[in-house]
Amino acid sequence: MSLSNEALARLLRPDSVHKRLYTDPDIFALEMERIYGHAWIYVGHDSQVPHPGDYATTRIGHQDVVMVRGADRKVSVIYNRCPHKGAKLVPDGHGHAGNTGKFFRCPYHGWTFRLDGRHLSLPLKNGLEGTNYDPADTDFSVNPLARVEVYRGFVFASQAAEGPSLKTFLGGVISSIDNLCDRSPVGEVEVAAGGSFRVLQQSNWKVFYENLHDTMHARVTHESSFEAAREEAKAVGEMPFELLIMDGNGEPYDFWEKLELRAYHYGHGYMEGIFDPAAATRDPVSRAHFEALRAVHGEDRARAILGMNRHNTVLYGSGSPHTVFQQFRVIRPIAVDRTLVEIQTFRLKGAPDEVFNRALTYANLINSPSSNVMPDDVEVYKRCQEGNLTQGGDWVSMHRYVGTDRALPDGMVSTNGTSELPMRNQMAAWRHFMLGTDVTAPLEDEETNRAAA
């Protein structure tokens, strides 16, 4: 089947999408080009490269890239490719450029590059005399990604020279990044201390995004973990934080119906918090955190910062920050049926140690590969991947509360917390990137589909 825009548009309905979106390698390849080749994608946090010459590798779509701190302390993002023979300039991971941190040196033929990728030198230059070799020509440099912007330490890159600014792209969801940082009394976070987990899901990247605000799955998929937590709480006679964060998924349906789901243009959104950390039986953390913020900002502002209780935020294409527990689940598509999730844990600079301890506990219990909660998610994602390869039907339903979400100037808000608004909103962004449709048009807008086709 061809992948003309017309054919792609036929894969979208106001309330459902064709299963090929999750299973077709050709569509995946196009997504890498049209979504990951254009959108602002989170590269990493600048605290991962604290000193000039420090680098950290990652992937933007199907591209291996290097985030590096320059001599001028500016962070650059370059493709991990030496322009000579194409060797990856640095191995995967993090480190310090060259021996001195002053420049990159390719391990193959010794070509050297400034920290922003510009050509520096190569051995036996006389051998290139009389050729088209030109150190100023980008053909002889490590190429940078087209655009890089840093927002409060969060480094984003876009592979497209043209497009909305990072702030325009993020829109109202930027408030989640702000709140994550504002929870630090000095307004700054760092990722380096805690490190990150890397977990592989055997499913398409969009399945995970859709799950992040899927309130209808919690008490079904996670029955084994919330029941285990509840039984254990009964046995130990209290509900400590460690169990509270597993218990939340077991809330009854009417709890989820009352939650607010907020959708912004370009596929972003957030869902309201599902547990109040202060509800744990032993919670020395929230009070100390509040006091630290009050000392700097006063009572009202401290209350406003900690009162913004959001569960998962979605930054479409990048992943899911969790502001309250200082995590960022960075989602990296690897193949049509393989998704790598890198989970970063942040330290709030200047906050009491207990706040980091709580983040560490949340990371270890919820986001580690050993999580008691995540395996059942990963299992159902894999079942979706495999089930969608059968011929037992073509469409993936996103009908729930379609047509009832309220429009706002910068997106939409659910009138019922079990609405599949977030999924439809992500698909509207998908359509925008894949077919060039108006980013403000909801998936329900069939006229937009017809125009695209």
Place this chain on the structure above:
Amino acid sequence: MLLLDRSFDVSVQPVAGAELPAEAQRAVERFLFQEARCLDDRRLHDWLALWDDDGRYWVPRFQDQASPFDQISLFWEDRMLRETRVRRVENPRNWSQQPKTRASHLIGNVTIEGLDAAGHLIVRSVLHYTEWRGEQRHLAGTVHHKLVATDDGGWKIRLKRVDLINCDGVFGNLEVFI
């Protein structure tokens, strides 16, 4: 948070030597084999009973990780969390345990390393571990047990530290104790 009580001694460097008669050394080995067999046979309640009440199960995320208090860990579990994991994998609606994980532990190179500051016996072993759930995977690494002597001449686990050679790698689910 008791889980992050820094007074818990996670060090596996001995502060004193330990001389054990050959028979006692064999008893320590048998204890390790018995522990592994509980996991292989999925007798998880028997496994839970091998632990000291204040024991901790630790699988570091980093090579040579100094402690579970400043960095993330693949597992860092006290009794409450070990019990919770057992409750979860035994729950009939544990979708990701259908089929169940099957495990095979091979333990070797067992050496008595010495005693920690509190007099716990530090035992080092090498683990080769194969697991199957739909697909097969192999994990390997070094295990340190810290054992508490019991009144009846047996042992309880105070600390089990599993340093996987791929601790900083990419993982699928780790659902059961390694």
